[in-house]
Amino acid sequence: MEIAVVTGGAGFVGSHLVDRLVAEGWRVWVLDNCSTGSWQNLAHHSSEEVVRLPWDVSEPWPLEQLPSRADVVFHLASPASPVHYRRLAVETLMVNSMGTKHALDASLAWGARFVITSTSEAYGDPQITPQPESYWGHVNPVGPRSCYDESKRFAEALTAEYVRSRKLDARILRLFNCYGPRMQHEDGRVVPNFVWQALHGQPLTIYGDGQQTRSFCYVSDEVEAIWRAAVVDGLAGEVINVGNPEERTIRQFAEAVAAVAGVPLTVEWRPLPPDDPTNRCPDISKARTLLQWEPKVSLTEGLKETFKYFQRDV
Numbered sequence: 001m002e003i004a005v006v007t008g009g010a011g012f013v014g015s016h017l018v019d020r021l022v023a024e025g026w027r028v029w030v031l032d033n034c035s036t037g038s039w040q041n042l043a044h045h046s047s048e049e050v051v052r053l054p055w056d057v058s059e060p061w062p063l064e065q066l067p068s069r070a071d072v073v074f075h076l077a078s079p080a081s082p083v084h085y086r087r088l089a090v091e092t093l094m095v096n097s098m099g100t101k102h103a104l105d106a107s108l109a110w111g112a113r114f115v116i117t118s119t120s121e122a123y124g125d126p127q128i129t130p131q132p133e134s135y136w137g138h139v140n141p142v143g144p145r146s147c148y149d150e151s152k153r154f155a156e157a158l159t160a161e162y163v164r165s166r167k168l169d170a171r172i173l174r175l176f177n178c179y180g181p182r183m184q185h186e187d188g189r190v191v192p193n194f195v196w197q198a199l200h201g202q203p204l205t206i207y208g209d210g211q212q213t214r215s216f217c218y219v220s221d222e223v224e225a226i227w228r229a230a231v232v233d234g235l236a237g238e239v240i241n242v243g244n245p246e247e248r249t250i251r252q253f254a255e256a257v258a259a260v261a262g263v264p265l266t267v268e269w270r271p272l273p274p275d276d277p278t279n280r281c282p283d284i285s286k287a288r289t290l291l292q293w294e295p296k297v298s299l300t301e302g303l304k305e306t307f308k309y310f311q312r313d314v
């Protein structure tokens, strides 16, 4: 039986990845300190399927509590929303630096493949669109988002060096905005914000003039790409964008949310936060070629599933 170790497996994307690994017949060890996730996201799995290990992965790993071998290490642990990484700024820098080093060292010791979820934030406020992996980015190294952007860039650099000098079979995925069930409604990201506000009859909050663009990828599509990146051979050292190339302005996205909710769009306008990127759109040519992957779930379908999840709490 294949064995996976998943850091951050109690979080939003991580728990869906764990579901997929269990469905594929893998045994999974999850390390998570639940700083932004919850074991509740894995409550439907037995302890035979998924071993839960409460742990801060920035600290040295408790190897005696982990399996003696693993096939793949998936390193997802990191706060991901601006609200969380501002609250946990130093912790974010540590998990993407020391946490990544511990995860890479464990992968080397086990002879395991390594998959890390980096982010489109590595491109900062990009000056070209769509963004291909070859673009180096436009990042403020000391701004309020740098604890996330720059620590992810460090995580990428460290991973690339383990491939070059230590011959680790590692793959770097740059995830663009992903959404779906198990997001937290208070985490400040635009999808849960809008869905929660629409469900409560509140105006949708738009920062700036709403002309900034984003692209939204449903979580099952994103997990399919992460799975493929782990099982396809010959990808050591590859950096691959994973996201939906359908670019929308935030204003258009608000209209789509209101339409799925069946309510007229009302908006509360607020000033744009500092360093907010003006555009985000992945060039997914590499994912198409290397992973034979592209997103399948439409925004309307994905939003309906997300509404169903949030309706449980209303």
Ligand SMILES: NC(=O)c1ccc[n+]([C@@H]2O[C@H](COP(=O)([O-])OP(=O)(O)OC[C@H]3O[C@@H](n4cnc5c(N)ncnc54)[C@H](O)[C@@H]3O)[C@@H](O)[C@H]2O)c1
Binding pocket: 007, 008, 009, 010, 011, 012, 013, 014, 031, 032, 033, 034, 035, 036, 037, 038, 055, 056, 057, 058, 075, 076, 077, 078, 079, 080, 081, 095, 099, 117, 118, 119, 120, 174, 175, 176, 177, 178, 179
């Ligand atoms: N969701 C997105 O749109 C998106 C976009 C780009 C990149 N990503 C990346 O994907 C990964 C997962 O994001 P998510 O949206 O599921 O976020 P999330 O906050 O739901 O999940 C992150 C998980 O990591 C855990 N964690 C954080 N610090 C930890 C530490 N020091 N030790 C152990 N566990 C720790 C949290 O408790 C949580 O369970 C992150 O690496 C994030 O940077 C996500």
